[in-house]
Amino acid sequence: MDEYVTVGGKKLRKGYTTGTCAAAAAKAAAYMLVNNVRLEKVHIDTPAGIRLELSVSDVLLEEGFAECSIVKDGGDDPDVTTGLRIFARAELTDDGRIVVKAGEGIGTVTLPGLKVEVGKPAINPVPMQMIKKAAAEALPEGKGVVITLRIPGGEEAAKKTYNPKLGIIGGLSIIGTRGIVEPMSEEAWKDALALELNVLRNRGHRSCVFAFGNYGEDFAINELGIKEDRIIKIGNYVGFMLDKAVECGIEKLLLVGHLGKLVKVAAGIFHTHSRVADARMEVLSAYAGLEGAAHEIIRRIYDCRTTGEAASIIDAQGLCGVYERITQNATKRCMDYTYGKVCTGTVLFHEGSRLLYMDERAKEIIGGLKRIEE
Numbered sequence: 001m002d003e004y005v006t007v008g009g010k011k012l013r014k015g016y017t018t019g020t021c022a023a024a025a026a027k028a029a030a031y032m033l034v035n036n037v038r039l040e041k042v043h044i045d046t047p048a049g050i051r052l053e054l055s056v057s058d059v060l061l062e063e064g065f066a067e068c069s070i071v072k073d074g075g076d077d078p079d080v081t082t083g084l085r086i087f088a089r090a091e092l093t094d095d096g097r098i099v100v101k102a103g104e105g106i107g108t109v110t111l112p113g114l115k116v117e118v119g120k121p122a123i124n125p126v127p128m129q130m131i132k133k134a135a136a137e138a139l140p141e142g143k144g145v146v147i148t149l150r151i152p153g154g155e156e157a158a159k160k161t162y163n164p165k166l167g168i169i170g171g172l173s174i175i176g177t178r179g180i181v182e183p184m185s186e187e188a189w190k191d192a193l194a195l196e197l198n199v200l201r202n203r204g205h206r207s208c209v210f211a212f213g214n215y216g217e218d219f220a221i222n223e224l225g226i227k228e229d230r231i232i233k234i235g236n237y238v239g240f241m242l243d244k245a246v247e248c249g250i251e252k253l254l255l256v257g258h259l260g261k262l263v264k265v266a267a268g269i270f271h272t273h274s275r276v277a278d279a280r281m282e283v284l285s286a287y288a289g290l291e292g293a294a295h296e297i298i299r300r301i302y303d304c305r306t307t308g309e310a311a312s313i314i315d316a317q318g319l320c321g322v323y324e325r326i327t328q329n330a331t332k333r334c335m336d337y338t339y340g341k342v343c344t345g346t347v348l349f350h351e352g353s354r355l356l357y358m359d360e361r362a363k364e365i366i367g368g369l370k371r372i373e374e
Contacts, residue, residue: 003050012076012183013075013183014076015072015074015075015079015181015183016073016074016075016176016179016180016181017178018072018081018086018173018174019124019126019176020044020054020127020179021070021071022123022130022174023127023131023134023135023179024052024054024056024070025056025070025086025087026100026134026149027042027137028056028068028070028138029067029068029088030135030145030147032059032066032090033065033066034092034138034139034143038061039059042070046130046178047130047179048178048180050179056069057070057085058085058087064092065091066090068087069086069087072084072086075181075183076183077181077182084151084153084157086150087150087151088147088148088149089150090147091146092144093144093145094142094144096142096143098136098147099144099145100149101146101149102122102123102149102150102174103148104150104151104152105154105158106122106150106154106170106171106172106173107168107169107172108120108121108122108168109121109168110167113195114167114198114199121174122163122174123173126179127175128174131149149174151172155170155172157172158172158173162192165199165229166195166199167199190240193232193234193237193240194240196232197241197248200230200232201249201250205230206250206251207251207252207254207368207369208232208245208250208252208254209232209254209369210241210254210255211257212233212258214233216233216257216349217231219258219349219352220254220256222353223349223353224366225366225370226369226370227369236273237271240270240271242338246342251342252342252343252344252345252368254344254345254362254365255330255346256347257346257347258348258351259311259323259349259356260307262327262348263307264277264283265330266283266325266327267279267282267333270333270337280310281302284302284304284307284310284322287321288301291321292319293317293319297313300313301313307350311350323348323356326357327357327358328346330346331346331359331361331362344361345358345362345366346358346359346361347366
C-alpha cells in the first residue's frame with residue numbers, strides 16, 4: 001500500500017493488519033463462491049477510513065466452497081507476520097448467519113484478561129466485526145456463510161510474538177483495531193504491554209517485575225532468581241506502565257534497570273528514550289557532588305559520553321554512594337508517581353551481571369516473589 005508516516009525523520013510505509021487480511025480473504029472467498037468467478041483483486045474498507053485494493057492469491061473454487069489467501073504486508077514495520085498467507089474458506093448456508101471458525105496457525109486464548117474469552121480463537125473483536133461485515137457484503141439476501149481461517153506457519157511465527165506470554169497457544173492472533181499497521185507504532189507497543197500486565201494480574205498476581213529490556217530480564221532471572229512469567233519488559237514507558245499498574249491493582253513492583261535507564265528515573269524522567277529526555281551526566285555529576293567529589297571529578301563525569309565511562313570514574317573515586325542515591329531516588333519517584341498506591345523497590349545493575357545497589361523494599365519484594373513461587 002502507498003500510505004506513509006514519518007518516524008524519527010524517516011519516511012516509512014504503512015501496512016495492513018492480520019484482521020484486514022482475514023476480512024479481505026473472507027470477502028473474496030464468499031464473493032467467488034456466490035458468483036462462481038475467480039478474483040484477482042478485492043477491495044476492503046478499514047476502520048482507519050482507508051480503502052485498500054489487495055491481491056487475491058491461492059484461489060480454489062470447488063463445488064460447495066471457495067478458498068483464497070491474502071499475503072500479509074506490514075509495510076516498514078518489523079512485523080514477523082509479514083509475508084504470511086492468511087487463508088479464508090467460505091461455505092454457504094441457508095440460515096442467514098455468518099460464522100467464523102479458526103484453523104491451522106491461529107492461536108487459542110487460555111488465560112483471562114484479554115479481549116477474547118478463554119477457550120476461543122484469538123480473533124479480536126474489531127477484526128471479527130470486519131470479517132463478518134466483509135463477508136456479508138458478498139452474500140445474497142437470506143444466505144449465510146461459514147468462514148474458516150488459517151495461517152500456515154502461524155504457530156512457528158507466534159513464538160516470536162507476545163502470544164506465549166499472553167497465554168495464546170497454537171498460533172497467531174487476528175488483530176488490528178484500525179486495520180492499518182503504523183510502522184514502529186508507540187501506541188501498538190503500549191497496548192501490548194498493558195495487555196501483558198492485565199493477563200498477569202488476571203492470573204492472580206499482585207506483584208510483578210518491570211525490566212527495561214532483555215538485559216534487565218536476564219538479570220532478574222539469572223541473578224535475582226525470579227521466574228520469567230513475572231517479568232514485563234516495559235521499554236521506555238515507565239510512567240505509562242506505572243499508570244497501568246495502578247489501574248490493574250498491582251500492589252508491589254520491582255523495578256530492575258541498568259545505570260543508563262535508572263539514572264533518568266531517579267531524576268523524575270518517566271519516558272526514558274534519549275529523544276524525549278536524557279540528563280544522565282547531569283544527574284550523575286550532581287550525585288557525585290553530593291557524595292563529596294571534587295570539582296575536577298564532577299567536571300570529568302559531566303563530560304562523559306556514556307554511563308559506562310562515568311561509572312569507571314565513580315568506581316575509581318570510591319563514590320559508590322552515587323548508586324545508592326540513584327536507586328533510592330528511583331524508588332521514591334515511582335512511589336510519588338503512583339501516590340503510594342504501588343509499593344516499589346529498585347535494583348540497579350551495570351554491565352551484565354554487576355549489582356550496583358538494591359534498596360530494602362526491593363529485597364522484601366524479591367523475597368515475597370520467591371516465597372510465592374515455592
